[in-house]
Amino acid sequence: MNAIILSAVWGVIMMFSSILFKNKGAFKYIAAIGLIVLTVANIANTYGCDFFNINTHEMLRYTRFGLFFNTIAFLCTLIYVLLSGKEIEKHGNYVAEYYALIFFVLCGVSILTSFNNLLMLFLGIEILSIPLYILTGSDKRNLKGNEAALKYFLMGSFSTGLMLMGIALIYGGTGSFQIDVVRSATLFGTFSGISFLEVAGLLFMLVAMAFKVSAAPFHFWTPDVYDGAPTVFTSFMATVVKAAAFIAFIKLFEVRIADTSAVINWGMLLSLLIIATLLIGNITAVFQQSVKRMLAYSSIAQAGFMLFAVFSLNDFAKEGLILYAVAYSLATIGSFAILAKMKDITFEGFNGLAKSHPVLAATNTIFLLSLAGIPLTAGFFAKYYMLASVVKTGHYLWLVILGVLFAAVSVYYYFRVIQAMYFKEGDAQAEDVTPGFKIGLIIVAALIILVGIYPQVVLNWLYF
């Protein structure tokens, strides 16, 4: 409960701080303090110290997995705020309000990592999405941003409608909103206590969740929204928010898939979803001219890899998802922070960056290598755990081979940026960067390599 209440309260504090402070630069530090407070409170919660003793009627249930993901989300947001705070200040006069919205998103994240009731899932998804619609459209004079915000809002509302329909059908089938409902076979005696209403509801939920994590064929909003939104907010959307949606996805289906596997072949359904996502994400990313749009498509491809966790649903999958969240969030936040500083965001714009800004080029190389999953970076172990979890289930081994093939395809488009930075002549124009920004990038890159060498640094926290 610590994380949920404190993040909402700090959102309100951020709103009031805009009355007290006129200097835009101050908000970044207030937000950073808030994130540190949240992290500490959440760690206290993990080790059994809950400040608020509230009877939630089993609607929220705290697990080590969920609480640890909260910590990761808060720390990633802290890094994001410190690295990209300057960029947020460039978008209009409502900096404090943007931070408030980011804190509300974090509140949604903490609900999604602990829900035990479909009603809470719905509230969590909505608290996560509505601030994002606004952040997408925060650059009011940019037509592309407006289009992206409207598109995101309309399609997001539609998928929310599907989710509500699914929840209603599941309620009809089981008579309860709890996700771990105990079925009595005598009540609806069709298939050992499983009603088809519930299965249909789960299919609707699958579509809605696949939309939120931008899995193909429900990905159509992703490139436009990620491309149209201001770069700093894209980086938040593509990392913390997406990983949280995956945690909700795995939490929901972990219980339900085993229960309903008698009547529906989830393995085949999910593997079709994975193949479509990997195929569309990777192949379309190859043909992009703008690095921002390439990263948008590559984030679809990464979602395909994270879906392996929903597919296999074992301990390996959960460890892998945590590791993936860390690796992917760090690399993407860093990569987008550099992208936001570039004058020209096409591939040509990166030509010769190594000469003019060696630190940016070197750290960006590490981020892109991690995204591609090259050994010695965090991305490698993230992908390895995902594939290993599928191997451990013992079925659908061809899915692993396809996964490796698509990872190889992804190397092509990530290396195009590296090639442009190091081996092409040109004068890449980047804005002036402060030494603090460079140090921040180096720290993030160092963290990626640390996790890439000792993945246990992260994973041990799941158990101790």
Next chain:
Amino acid sequence: MGVTSILFWSLSALALISAIMVLATKNPVHSVLWLIVVFFAISGHYILLNAQFLAIVNLIVYAGAIMVLFLFVIMLMNLNTATEPKKNLWMKLAGIISGGSLFLILISVVRSSVDMSQKSALVKDGNIGLIDTLGKVLFNEYTIPFEISSILFLSAMVGAVVIGKKN
């Protein structure tokens, strides 16, 4: 066939027919008006379930506030002339096939739920939809979601102000 079941079937028929009319009419203003009829029919169902409070709230909020908003938006955007963009044939065909398969699945799902027809939990206890029962449930069992939804509304309000104000 008692009065209740006659009412039930006629309300259901009314709801279904007007829901189809929402989609079938070309004029958006007519669609909205048919949607109001749907809400009235559903409110009738709530009254049959002895849930007067829900019935009234459904009318006030949906048929009243939200539909008026819809009408305003449609009239302000001047959509009342039927201007439909041309869709290509493949798009229509794909829509028909996917929509049709979904329809088929849902029909089979509804048919399979025959065995729960006698086990409806909602009407067993006649006062479940009354305002005092609702209030007690809302403030005992469902306090947490009730309070948390305030964060949702707060973030929506902050967003509306941020989007609406001049830079």
